[in-house]
Amino acid sequence: MSWLYLGVAVVFEIAVGIAAGKARGFTHLGWTLATLASGAVATVFLSRALLTFDVGVGYALWTSLAGVGIVVIGALFLSQRLTWRKLLGVAVVITGVVGLNLAGAA
Incomplete structure (x- = not known):
């Protein structure tokens, strides 16, 4: 259930951005108002997810996944240019998220 809470928190954090x-x-x-409301919902669901996740890992997952989501949405729907350097940065973030998740499971 904590992954679901984290997923909802990420979606609302993307909405904040x-x-x-x-x-x-x-x-x-x-x-x-949309920014503030989305931020409040994101924070509520993050706090629910943090009942299971370590705070550092959960927060890092939340911000990283939301950041990647915003970059992807910006490229797909907001006419923002996605360069190879941005793609490299996204790949590094995803690698870090996977590493944190693996470390958090140990």
Whole structure:
């Protein structure tokens, strides 16, 4: 169940990143509210996941997976350019997430 909680937290953290970008420095009220609400939901589900995960591992998984998700969504839907350097960075992050997960299971 903790993986489900973490997955929901990641989805809402991705929403935070997208909404924060659209909020334009919190000058657009609707996007600002979406940012804050998504952040609150993400934090609630993260805290549920952290009942099982070590805090450091769970938090690192949450932020890393959300970061990769935002990069992918940006490339697919927001016309953001995905260079080989960004792809390399994503690969490094994914490698780190897998390593943390394996280390956390020991």
